Amino acid sequence: MGAALVALPRVARATGGLDVGGAVKEPAVRILLASGANIPPPDQLDAWYFAWNGRTYRGGFAFVPLLGGKQGLIDVVPLDSYLYGVVSSEVSPAWPAEAQKAQAILARTYVTTKLRPDKPYDVVATDSDQHYGGIDGESVEGRGAVDATAGKIVTYAGSIAHVAFSACCGGRTADSADVWSASVPYLLSFADPHCAGTPAYRWEARVPYAAVQQRLDLGRAGALRSVQLRELGSSLRPRQLAFAGSAATVEVGTDQFRSAAGAAVVRSTFLRGVTPSGDDLLVTGNGRGHGVGMCQWGAREMAAAGSSAAEIVAFYFPKTALG
Ligand SMILES: [Zn+2]
Known part of the structure; x- marks a missing residue:
């Protein structure tokens, strides 16, 4: 099958002022939606959206060759449009806004470390990377969290940090050295008093x-x-x-x-x-999940008690900064 790369459309920002000069200069993210031998082709609805497998996605699609003779279907979208489809797939839009903003900052930081132009795609749409549900996975609140944190990422000593998160740490976060045999100065084990009593505790x-x-x-x-x-x-x-x-x-x-x-x-x-x-x-x-980095239920409780997204990130990633 011919690889029909659809041009990446310019996407109007949901909030903010006029973009003088035309195209928004944002890196594009290529998300692998499916791989295999016979992927049904998506239906490009207009310059901005396509439909595939019962869902609607922002951006354009392309078929790319993968290892082993397989084919991949990728969605190509500006970075923040990708985040729209991630934040509410990871945390509930009913959660406090600051917890959703903390998730948006981590999701942006994570994907920024995964951009790899030399490969056929950057991330997969599942929790191997981050849940990405396309437009059906979006919410007004999740998009608001992405817009309110535009450009913000977690840094350590001037470089982009390698962040991690899981549903609930169970009262003590895990050191990345214990889980992944990789010691990271800001992915440490410490007591988290915030998630006590939450459903996954x-x-x-x-x-x-x-x-x-x-x-x-x-x-x-x-x-x-x-x-x-x-x-x-x-x-x-x-x-x-x-x-x-x-x-x-x-x-x-x-x-x-x-x-x-x-x-x-x-x-x-x-x-x-x-x-x-x-x-x-x-x-x-x-707890639920690996326990490294941000505890999502703990972040929810911190936000409910009045902490800002920046305070939540600072608690779970000591010694880091927001850049
Ligand atoms: Zn916790």
Whole structure:
């Protein structure tokens, strides 16, 4: 199929004064919407919008060749139009405005570090990068948060910071060194008093032992007696689980355990207890997601208590500045 690159339209700003001199000079973002062999072609509605797979998107589309002979469908939009489709896909438009603004600043900072003109696309539309829902993922409030923070990004020592966020840290943020083996001076572990009591703060799950036993090859432990959490580290998240059975004790990485049980069931690696209970493991933990950087529920509570977006960013990314 021929690659029909549609020219990037000039997009009128939702707010602000006249753009004297014509085109808004904003970097374009290329978002991968789909990849595969037979992607149905989008329908370009006019110079500004196209429809695809039941959704409407700003900008123009293009098909690009990917590795392995696959094809990619990308959406090409100005950076802030991309953010319109991200902010309300990440946090609710009903949340306090300053929390949405903090999310907009992080989303802008994140994508700015991902622009890579030498590659066929910059970001994917899922939470591998950031949720991007096109126009259907936008809201008046989310667009307002993007406009109100126009141009603002998080910097550290004069460079663009590598930011991260997750739904809820469970009362203590995680050090990036513990989660990604990369030490970053402003992605540290510290107590977060703000998210206590929010919906994702504490959780409990029953995990059928037979399924994880098979996936993690735990049969050699024999009859399971107890499970210990090991190597808590500064982030207080155990790195290893020790399954003590009648025949042996078998150690398993917490990440492996989480993916074997299902990341939606075991919602974080901030485990507090794993206890055999009948045919199940009773698992208790804190938070949802990796816990590095901004805690979205904590940001919501800070904003509700009167903190500004700048104060929220300064709390979760110590030693950084807004540029
Ligand atoms: Zn938190």
